[in-house]
Amino acid sequence: MYHRSAGFPHQHGQEGGAVHPVPASPYFSPQRVLETQLNRANAISNGNPLHSCFPVISTYQWNPASHTPLLYHGSPSPSTSRKRRPDEQGQHDLKRQRFSSPVPLSTEPGTPAAPQAEPVARPAGPREILSPSTPRSAGCVPSLREDPRQPNLTSRLLSSTKDKLSQQILELFQSCEQQSEDLEKKELCRAQLQTDIQRIFPCSRVYLAGSSLNGFGSRTSDADLCLVINEGSVTYIQRPQLIQAKVPILKFKDKFSGVEFDLNVNNIVGIRNTFLLRTYAYIENRVRPIVLVIKKWAKFNGINDASHGTLSSYTLVLMVLHYLQTLPAPVIPCLQMDYPECFDPLMDIHCVPNGSRNIPGFISMNQSSLGELVLGFLKYYATTFKWDKYVISVRQATVFPKPYMKEWRNKFICVEEPFDGTNTARAVHQKVKFEAIKAQFFESWRLLQLRKDLNFLLPLGQTRPKR
DSSP states (O other), X not given: OOOTTBOOOOOTTOOTTTSOOOOSOSSHHHHHHHHHHHHHXXXXXXXXXXXXXXXXXXXXXXXXXXXXXXXXXTOOOTXXXXXXXXXXXXXXXXXXBOSOOOOOOOOSTTOOOOOOOXXXXXXXXXXXXXXXTOOOOSSSSOOTTBOOOOHHHHHHHXXXXXXXXHHHHHHHHHHHBOOHHHHHHHHHHHHHHHHHHHTTOTTEEEEEETHHHHSOOBTTOOEEEEEXXXXXXXXXXXXXXXXXXXXXXXXXXXXXXXXXXXXXXXXHHHHHHXXXXXXXXXXXXXXXHHHHHHHHHHHHTTOOOGGGTSOOHHHHHHHHHHHHHSSSSOSSOOHHHHOGGGGOTTSOGGGHHHHTTTOOOOBOSOOOOHHHHHHHHHHIIIIIOOTTTEEEETTTTEXXXXXXXXXTTTOSOOBBOXXXXXXXXXXXXXXXXXXXXXXXHHHHHHXXXXXXXXXXXXXXXXXXXXX
């Protein structure tokens, strides 16, 4: 039984019923215990103490863990979740439907709907990532052995897009999206690193995560790696311990490919959200071009660097997804509400890459063009969203009032991490940086509304990668 408003329990010292509590990490400690138990059980059943730490489980054999989801106290139910009012964005609140996504259509009155495009056959891509038994996808998300690029899709969108701004967005996406050879370089290094680490820690595994795998990467994206270390016997080490901190990162560069890597240890939530975002990336045709342009815009305008007190790329992606979810006619669904079994926070981590492979594409009744959606995104955060009052929740496709807790109290921007409930925008802790972010949203919305030309937000000639 899954509850639509799944969330997190009370914390000590919090007044009941007053707010929506969101503890920093409600279930990661028991999750690691659970995963260790599952791995031990698999090791015993398979009779292979070394490789059974990472069993190959068929997509159709895993079962989500039986549990009662934790709840936000006072969290809004789907029937009471706040969507934007019709006078804010549109006139229709239409039911979500789960099918393949259509080409973006014109919103001009009387314009006939474009015919549904035929499915695009994806070419064979780089060698599979993570598992030699990864099955091909039966849903909208490319499997890890398929090339995630859809060149025919981009051409089809270009041919159906008439306004200049939408054409600029698509052309920038086409020139900047991560190529199969970029992913192959990252995978080669990941595989070699895993081989070397397993000589010391046999029951360990290195996962490629972040933008390289979630569908929102570009040709210049670095690679995020997560080293998952489970309990296992190492002859010359006793009682190993991982010191808990705010995700310590080891940065290094592959001297052969030149790719830069960020390696963390046991940041399990990073693997889970990688595959959640990957599903959002491919569930509707317009999502990836919009996200790429917003990330490029934010980077160029100096508001996309968490290490300097502005927005991380992950936070920006969640902000885009929230906007697309909460339009009166949503562009994308709420995956964690519609497919809770595919994004179960207690699912064994080694099943996560295949968990969402059968989710179908989404037909949105929203016919806005790419240009209109980018402009609407800027307007929403420039004029509509109440930064001082609400927390953004992609997990529930809504906003909820800021809880009076350390994680959220006195924070300028609050964006809920969909799995562990922390604030992904906690890096924005200086008022001057927050005011700069708000000012950039407003000025960019004003310019784009007036000019309808992406060059006024970022110089396209400099943004495209050099050949």
